[in-house]
Amino acid sequence: MSKQKRDAFSGLLNWLENGDDALSDQMQDTLSDDERAANVPLKKASAKKRKKKNADARRKKNENETAASWTDRWWYKLLAAALCVSLIALLLFAALRLPKFGGAETLIDSDLTRFYVEHTKVETGAMNIVTGIILDYRGFDTLGESHVLFIALCGVLLLLSIYGEKDEKLRLLADARDRNFEPKNDLILQCAARILTPIVFVFGVYIILNGHLSPGGGFSGGAVLGAGLILYQNAFGYKKIQRFFTYKTFRAVSVCALLFYSLAKGYHFFTGANHLESGIGTGTPGDILSGGLLLPLNIAVGCVVACTMYGLYTMFRKGEF
Amino acid sequence: MLEWARFLLCAALLAAGLFFLLTALLGVNRFRFVINRLHPAGIGDTLGLLLLSLAAVVYAGFDQVTVKILCIVTFFWITSPVCTHLIGRLVRETDKKQFEAEAKEWKS
Structure with missing residues (x-):
């Protein structure tokens, strides 16, 4: 196995274990070898720290899930419900006023429509x-x-x-x-x-x-x-x-x-x-x-x-x- | 008399189908984890759809369209469970930690 391929595989394993943080490490191919050697451990450490921080934040969020946010206000719920009901009413009203399906003369209400209905079959086949x-x-x-x-x-x-x-x-x-x-x-x-x-x-x-x-x-x-x-x-x-x-x-x-x-x-x-x-x-x-x-x-x-x-x-x- | 029986049957099927779709809607919004959400979502796509289509068949009478509707139902009954299975498998493979935590919680 060539060196390049081996590098790729090790990077891959790293990525599979550590997720997307490692991917950003992988992308630094423009750096020279020395720079990378200096950079990668640092990055890894920071990635780990970041991960831990993320996990902490997630846990905190789970604990705080029951706490009040602005979506829990009574007026928000009321407004949301009112919006939904009015939308449903509007759509039902519009559906009631639709022309009857398959009716012979319901569609022809303008010259253009009449032209299409009368001429399309003859002119285009x-x-x-x-x-x-x-x-x-x-x-x-x-x-x-x-x-x-x-x-x-x-x-x-x-x-x-x-x-x-x-x-x-x-x-x-x-x-x-x-x-x-x-x-x-x-x-x-x-x-x-x-x-x-x-x-x-x-x-x-x-x-x-x-x-x-x-x-x-x-x-x-x-x-x-x-x-x-x-x-x-x-x-x-x-x-x-x-x-x-x-x-x-x-x-x-x-x-x-x-x-x-x-x-x-x-x-x-x-x-x-x-x-x-x-x-x-x-x-x-x-x-x-x-x-x-x-x-x-x-x-x-x-x-x-x-x-x-x-x-x-x-x-x-x-x-x- | 027959007309009334047909109408009532159609209404009952429609109500049952809407009920299952409503449970699907509520369940998808109320549950917190993907696997739990999949359960009501699957119900809505299979049983709800079947009942609604049967209502349409009873309402319109048996003719050529019935065959088409039954084809649609068959298609959904094949595809929807497969979709549910695939999403479940994907969750299990990608979110192992959360999955195991939830499994433990449900066992106890």
């Missing part, structure tokens, strides 16, 4: 009017939304990723942190995941593909797919999921999906920004292969959302796919 609106009439908005998701993930990648990390210690620490806090090889979870993951995946794909026919679409279906990926990863670990979903897959899928959407949208601007133009006809409304570009766009949005969901999860968990 979508049975689900909502999909017709968000992917055709307001496709630019949806494009921005998928980019917002992607940019959020980019920020998280910049801050938390351990790719290209030259320091072996940080990698090992991330590994140890992961191994320490997550239950590994949990039999109950694995049994449940074995039953549920296929169903979840199929259901997600169904929601995406059926987005222009029934309630659903790219966003909700993508969220279901991402949840399925997270479940699989949680139950079976990184090694199993890397057989079909790695950093490369993630990059390829999300970038391709976003590029496709952007190109389609750019073409639509180029042709006058009237509709989402495409060579594909609208087909018969109600068929699975209908609605022109709606189905491919739904698939693109679904891919982006699924990748982002899983990416956020795994970045916050370990910093690596």
Whole structure:
């Protein structure tokens, strides 16, 4: 074992025993050896002292828990209760005034709504009017939304990723942190995941593909797919999921999906920004292969959302796919 | 007569479901330790949800939607206990000191 690795392991053990205080010690790699030798024992001592102090404070807090704080005043409780009751009353009142579900004429109260209800099915070929609106009439908005998701993930990648990390210690620490806090090889979870993951995946794909026919679409279906990926990863670990979903897959899928959407949208601007133009006809409304570009766009949005969901999860968990 | 029986059954199921959800809410807020809190939380997600869904089934009658509702209930009955188990295991692994202290207190 090389010296560097041995150092890393000793630091790791130290961290496992002493918790996060030792981690800050680990981070001081910029110091020279002499400085570190002078610094570390001092730091350790201070860490121990700090720990003791924390424990003392905790004990004191437990003793003082019954003592009065400002949340125990009578007016605070009264105000909290009054706020809750008035909120509940407000929501119930609003729920009473909602239009009847499925009523034929309850929704049409403005020209815009009437236009959408009358024209969406003919012009976009979508049975689900909502999909017709968000992917055709307001496709630019949806494009921005998928980019917002992607940019959020980019920020998280910049801050938390351990790719290209030259320091072996940080990698090992991330590994140890992961191994320490997550239950590994949990039999109950694995049994449940074995039953549920296929169903979840199929259901997600169904929601995406059926987005222009029934309630659903790219966003909700993508969220279901991402949840399925997270479940699989949680139950079976990184090694199993890397057989079909790695950093490369993630990059390829999300970038391709976003590029496709952007190109389609750019073409639509180029042709006058009237509709989402495409060579594909609208087909018969109600068929699975209908609605022109709606189905491919739904698939693109679904891919982006699924990748982002899983990416956020795994970045916050370990910093690596 | 049949309508009344159905209405009463639906109301009873609804009340029972709400009761269990209320106990879950109270329990989660009143207990002080994670493991103790998990117990009422699990009740709300399984029994409360089942009773409320049954109330919906009785109210709307048996048709295609019933199958969907039963699917949702099955899904929750599989996932919710697993979640509870995982949180319990996580607590046991990460907060050993507190866990043992609580266990001792409950044994005595």
